[in-house]
Structure formats: C-alpha cells, structure tokens
Amino acid sequence: MNTIRTPVAIIGAGPAGLLLGQLLAKQGVENIIVERVSGDYVLGRIRAGILEQGLVKLLQEAGVSDRMFAEGEYHRGVEIAIDGKRVHIDLENLTGGDQVMCYGQTEVTRDLMEARAAAGLTSYYESSDTQIHDIESDAPYVTFSHDGEQYRLDCDFVAGCDGFHGVSRKTIPEAKRTEFERVYPFGWLGVLSDTPPCNDELIYAKSERGFALASMRSKTRSRYYIQVPLTDSVENWSDDAFWEELKKRLPADVAETMITGPSIEKSIAPLRSFVCEPMQYGKLYLLGDAAHIVPPTGAKGLNLAASDVETLYKILTKFYKEGRADLLREYSEKALKRVWAGERFSWWMSNMLHDYGDEQITAMSAEMQDRFMASERDYYFGTEEGKTVVAKQYVGLPYPTVE
Ligand code: APR
Numbered sequence: 161m162n163t164i165r166t167p168v169a170i171i172g173a174g175p176a177g178l179l180l181g182q183l184l185a186k187q188g189v190e191n192i193i194v195e196r197v198s199g200d201y202v203l204g205r206i207r208a209g210i211l212e213q214g215l216v217k218l219l220q221e222a223g224v225s226d227r228m229f230a231e232g233e234y235h236r237g238v239e240i241a242i243d244g245k246r247v248h249i250d251l252e253n254l255t256g257g258d259q260v261m262c263y264g265q266t267e268v269t270r271d272l273m274e275a276r277a278a279a280g281l282t283s284y285y286e287s288s289d290t291q292i293h294d295i296e297s298d299a300p301y302v303t304f305s306h307d308g309e310q311y312r313l314d315c316d317f318v319a320g321c322d323g324f325h326g327v328s329r330k331t332i333p334e335a336k337r338t339e340f341e342r343v344y345p346f347g348w349l350g351v352l353s354d355t356p357p358c359n360d361e362l363i364y365a366k367s368e369r370g371f372a373l374a375s376m377r378s379k380t381r382s383r384y385y386i387q388v389p390l391t392d393s394v395e396n397w398s399d400d401a402f403w404e405e406l407k408k409r410l411p412a413d414v415a416e417t418m419i420t421g422p423s424i425e426k427s428i429a430p431l432r433s434f435v436c437e438p439m440q441y442g443k444l445y446l447l448g449d450a451a452h453i454v455p456p457t458g459a460k461g462l463n464l465a466a467s468d469v470e471t472l473y474k475i476l477t478k479f480y481k482e483g484r485a486d487l488l489r490e491y492s493e494k495a496l497k498r499v500w501a502g503e504r505f506s507w508w509m510s511n512m513l514h515d516y517g518d519e520q521i522t523a524m525s526a527e528m529q530d531r532f533m534a535s536e537r538d539y540y541f542g543t544e545e546g547k548t549v550v551a552k553q554y555v556g557l558p559y560p561t562v563e
C-alpha cells in the first residue's frame with residue numbers, strides 16, 4: 161500500500177474538481193485529484209457552453225482564462241421564441257451590464273487540465289475502487305487503485321467532485337442525507353454539427369410541437385436540441401429527420417436560412433432536478449453534480465458547480481491561512497441557498513418552455529415544493545428586482561392595448 165498525504169483530496173477531475181484544485185493551489189493549499197477515467201475520456205463528454213460572469217471571474221482568478229477570452233464570445237442577450245414570435249431578453253441592459261460567455265465546457269475542462277499539468281499538480285487518472293474513509297474523524301483518508309497499485313491518501317478534507325454517479329454523496333450515511341428529485345416527462349435530443357450557428361444569440365423556442373434550443377460552440381460549430389419523449393431513442397432520428405423537426409419548432413425566418421449538415425454527435429439526455437442535503441458531512445464536502453442536478457433549460461449545471469467551488473475554496477483558504485475553523489461548518493447552508501435558487505429557475509424555465517402533454521407540471525414531493533417556495537419567497541420578497549415584480553403586479557399591470 162502506497163501511503164501519501166495532501167491537505168485536500170479531490171475526487172473527480174471534471175470542471176468542479178479541476179477548478180477547485182487550481183484555485184486552492186494558487187493560494188498555496190496543496191491538493192491531489194483522483195479521477196476514475198482518462199483525461200481523454202473526460203474531454204470526450206459533450207456538455208453545455210454558457211458561463212455566468214462569476215465563472216468567468218473565477219477562471220481569471222485561477223489564471224486559466226486566456227483561451228476563453230480569445231475564442232469565447234460574450235452574449236449580451238438571449239432570445240425566447242413562443243410559437244414563432246421572437247422576444248429578445250436584453251441581458252446587459254436589464255441587469256445593469258451583466259452578460260454571459262459562450263465557451264464550451266469541454267474547452268473549460270481542457271484549459272483547466274492543461275493548467276494543472278503545467279503547475280505540476282498531482283492527479284491520478286484511471287483510478288478505481290475509490291473509497292472515502294473516516295470522514296467523521298480528524299484524519300479522513302481515501303483509498304484507490306492506480307496502475308495496479310493500492311493507495312491510501314491521508315488528508316484534512318475530501319472534496320467530492322465526482323458527479324451524480326460518484327462515490328462521495330453515497331459516503332454520507334443514508335439516514336443523514338435527504339435527496340430531492342423531480343424527473344421530467346421528456347428528454348433532450350441533442351445534435352452537434354460543424355455548421356455556422358443559425359442566430360448570433362441562443363434561441364429557446366416553445367412551439368406546439370415541443371421545445372427546441374439553438375445554441376453554439378463557435379462561429380463554425382452549432383449545438384441544437386429538441387424535446388423528445390422519454391421513450392424515444394437516437395436510432396429513430398436520422399440527421400434529416402432531426403433538421404426537419406428542428407426547423408418546424410424554430411421561428412420561420414431562422415428555419416429558412418439555417419445551414420444544416422452531418423451530425424458529429426447525437427444523443428438523448430434525460431432531464432431531472434436533484435438536490436442532496438446537506439452538502440457536507442464531517443470532513444467531506446460535495447460540489448457540483450455530486451450534490452445537485454438541474455435540467456439544462458437554465459444553463460446552470462456548470463455555473464452552480466462553479467459557485468460551490470468558489471464557496472468552498474474561500475472557506476478552505478481562510479481556514480488554512482487565517483485559522484478560520486468556524487467557517488468550515490457554513491459551507492452547506494451557504495451553497496444550498498444559491499443551489500435552490502438555480503434549481504428553481506431551471507425548473508421554472510423548463511415549465512415555461514416544454515410541452516408536458518397531460519403530465520402535471522409541478523409533480524414533486526411536498527418537501528421539494530417547500531424548498532422551491534422558500535426560494536421564491538427569498539427572491540420575490542427579498543430582492544429589489546423581485547419586489548419590483550410584486551409591486552408592478554400588485555398595483556396592476558397595464559390594461560390590454562386595443563389598436
Ligand atoms: N472516483 C473518481 N472519480 C470519479 C468517480 C469515482 N468513484 N465517479 C465519478 N468520477 C469522476 C467522473 O469520471 C467525472 O470526470 O468525477 C467527474 C465528475 O465530473 P462531472 O460529472 O462533469 O461533474 P462536475 O465536475 O460537478 O461538473 C458539473 O458537468 O456533467 C456536467 O451538466 C454538468 O455542467 C455540469 C458539470
């Protein structure tokens with residue numbers, strides 16, 4: 161058994177694990193990453209590509225933003241099309257200057273991987289049998305196999321960044337964790353194509369035939385989605401059938417000029433809302449998909465992972481540099497407040513834009529509904545913009561125009 165030690169053991173080399181590792185290392189907090197698959201396998205995953213300002217700033221802080229600024233593109237707005245009628249949401253003016261960065265998650269992951277290797281930080285890819293031990297003690301450790309060798313990694317803390325199917329969340333005793341889940345009655349059939357995007361900004365479209373999304377990866381690579389039944393399969397969809405259906409769901413003027421081409425990736429993803437409470441237990445902290453999943457309608461998956469990373473990285477840095485042990489127990493409550501807000505927004509956007517057929521839109525447990533309503537109260541009664549929405553509706557919205 162090879163016994164090694166590091167202050168922070170990170171499980172998972174997806175965006176959450178890599179970003180946390182980079183930010184901690186920048187603050188002189190050593191860490192080791194244990195990852196189940198190869199780096200190439202991680203980079204082979206097709207993921208979304210909308211970065212909130214907070215994530216852009218974190219990547220800058222991590223020293224991993226050059227390529228993003230060179231190749232990514234800021235979007236000042238986004239379009240919503242309802243039955244072909246296009247509405248522009250002017251993000252920049254409505255938020256006082258905020259925009260979103262369009263840059264593929266795969267590229268974020270690639271940049272973080274290269275930065276970690278360049279910094280000479282230790283990562284054990286293609287590891288197996290990862291297990292977390294003694295998280296309730298002051299001497300937790302992780303065991304894993306790598307290159308035919310057994311390892312014991314002693315540490316102060318374990319950061320569970322190992323995604324929805326990882327080992328971290330399940331290490332919290334079942335009696336000590338509560339899981340909230342809403343599985344949606346549809347999935348997204350996604351196509352990646354080396355064709356120019358059909359529009360400068362993203363278009364989220366709701367039509368009588370169902371939801372569609374026109375997104376992009378660059379000026380020469382597009383990403384499209386259409387809502388499909390859970391019973392559907394990729395084999396049912398030739399490229400021509402996909403393009404034909406997509407055009408029926410997007411606004412006519414966009415469909416008319418759209419350039420189609422062969423799919424370079426085609427897959428169906430289910431949609432779910434999922435949250436595990438708490439997001440910490442003993443010396444184990446959960447981040448990103450290990451703790452929560454959102455339907456992609458709100459483009460929050462990567463961005464909620466980033467806010468978890470920012471919260472834990474700041475707490476651990478203050479612990480190691482200023483002895484702030486009091487902050488260690490605050491992570492879960494702080495992270496969950498923003499997670500539930502992102503979950504509610506993603507659930508709300510999904511409700512607004514999908515065809516639920518005869519399924520009940522709000523089907524979820526009473527406890528999960530309580531969390532969503534608490535988040536609604538926080539927002540509509542706790543923020544100026546939320547109070548503005550309440551005030552405008554309370555005094556009465558404008559009467560219908562007759563012209
Ligand atoms: N041991 C080690 N690594 C593991 C284990 C394990 N037992 N189980 C899973 N992993 C690895 C996976 O191989 C993956 O590389 O953990 C990593 C988790 O990465 P992600 O699933 O990408 O999760 P996260 O880093 O939280 O990023 C969230 O990724 O899946 C998207 O939509 C999601 O955009 C969101 C983002």
Ligand code: PHB
Nearest residue numbers: 208209375456457458459
């Ligand atoms: C994507 O580009 O893959 C994407 C963009 C926005 C979303 C979901 C997916 O809301």
